[in-house]
Amino acid sequence: xxxxxxxxxxxxxxxxxxxxxxxxxxxxxxxxxxxxxxxxxxxxxxxxxxxxxxxxxxxxxxxxxxxxxxxxxxxxxxxxxxxxxxxxxxxxxxxxxxxxxxxxxxxxxxxxxxxxxxxxxxxxxxxxxxxxxxxxxxxxxxxxxxxxxxxxxxxxxxxxxxxxxxxxxxxxxxxxxxxxxxxxxxxxxxxxxxxxxxxxxxxxxxxxxxxxxxxxxxxxxxxxxxxxxxxxxxxxxxxxxxxxxxxxxxxxxxxxxxxxxxxxxxxxxxxxxxxxxxxxxxxxxxxxxxxxxxxxxxxxxxxxxxxxxxxxxxxxxxxxxxxxxxxxxxxxxxxxxxxxxxx
Numbered sequence: 001x002x003x004x005x006x007x008x009x010x011x012x013x014x015x016x017x018x019x020x021x022x023x024x025x026x027x028x029x030x031x032x033x034x035x036x037x038x039x040x041x042x043x044x045x046x047x048x049x050x051x052x053x054x055x056x057x058x059x060x061x062x063x064x065x066x067x068x069x070x071x072x073x074x075x076x077x078x079x080x081x082x083x084x085x086x087x088x089x090x091x092x093x094x095x096x097x098x099x100x101x102x103x104x105x106x107x108x109x110x111x112x113x114x115x116x117x118x119x120x121x122x123x124x125x126x127x128x129x130x131x132x133x134x135x136x137x138x139x140x141x142x143x144x145x146x147x148x149x150x151x152x153x154x155x156x157x158x159x160x161x162x163x164x165x166x167x168x169x170x171x172x173x174x175x176x177x178x179x180x181x182x183x184x185x186x187x188x189x190x191x192x193x194x195x196x197x198x199x200x201x202x203x204x205x206x207x208x209x210x211x212x213x214x215x216x217x218x219x220x221x222x223x224x225x226x227x228x229x230x231x232x233x234x235x236x237x238x239x240x241x242x243x244x245x246x247x248x249x250x251x252x253x254x255x256x257x258x259x260x261x262x263x264x265x266x267x268x269x270x271x272x273x274x275x276x277x278x279x280x281x282x283x284x285x286x287x288x289x290x291x292x293x294x295x296x297x298x299x300x301x302x303x304x305x306x307x308x309x310x311x312x313x314x315x316x317x318x319x320x321x322x323x324x325x326x327x328x329x330x331x332x333x334x335x336x337x338x339x340x341x342x343x
Contacts, residue, residue: 049142049162054147055127058143060072070088090141134170142162215275219269220309222307225338256282279312307338
């Protein structure tokens with residue numbers, strides 16, 4: 001087995017090395033991109049799998065075990081697809097924990113021919129390979145469609161070729177999962193403290209460098225008497241309150257910046273191209289909506305109020321000094337009676 005060739009000739013081998021090298025460069029460049037959108041990575045890996053096997057189409061599926069859904073992180077020739085995780089050949093491969101190859105897909109009960117009927121595409125062969133993380137748990141799958149220049153997929157050669165892309169895809173997906181877990185707050189879905197520092201170092205780097213004339217402002221805020229919400233209604237309602245506030249903050253701040261859960265009931269918003277006056281205006285819009293909109297706390301309407309401290313980012317000061325400036329304004333708002341904005 002050790003001396004079996006994966007590629008039929010030297011030319012094919014060199015072409016595949018060039019493809020891997022090119023995609024590797026893309027992946028390496030993307031590793032330094034702190035964007036939330038890793039679509040380029042998965043597009044590159046999907047293309048790698050398609051080229052390695054020599055197929056017409058390919059897709060890489062993520063498995064959301066919590067919501068029991070499969071969805072395409074990247075796919076050739078089609079838009080994003082979302083299906084239940086017990087449907088289709090991808091669902092079957094993950095359920096049975098094995099590679100599935102069919103060179104007569106329309107005879108397979110699990111094959112969904114509706115997409116072909118809608119698009120006019122003719123599927124002649126399908127290869128589905130589950131993708132595992134470093135622990136061996138399946139987290140997604142590669143699906144390759146229509147082998148080029150052949151009547152169907154080879155159960156030995158094509159599986160060996162696709163295994164390389166599947167292995168790299170598993171690492172990339174696990175890395176993305178780690179990134180999301182470390183940069184996002186699980187309760188509210190917004191970015192967390194680590195996400196804040198990461199964004200200042202990358203997304204907003206041009207705003208905070210010394211001498212920058214592009215205005216950047218931020219406000220820090222918290223829920224007034226949040227402890228009493230927990231004490232009166234319970235911690236579940238307290239959690240609902242945090243998600244409620246996060247949603248309102250995103251509504252008002254996302255167009256110009258980013259919101260973060262700082263910790264506990266404290267939040268921070270960073271607003272690009274926004275002066276202090278604009279920051280105060282945005283903060284007050286959040287304050288007003290929170291004050292005027294009771295939320296459903298497990299069958300009980302709960303009213304909240306919030307206090308805010310605003311500051312214009314000073315590029316001559318450190319990040320911590322700018323946070324302290326906003327925090328100082330928040331303290332003044334609290335001391336002044338709460339439910340107010342201080343800037």
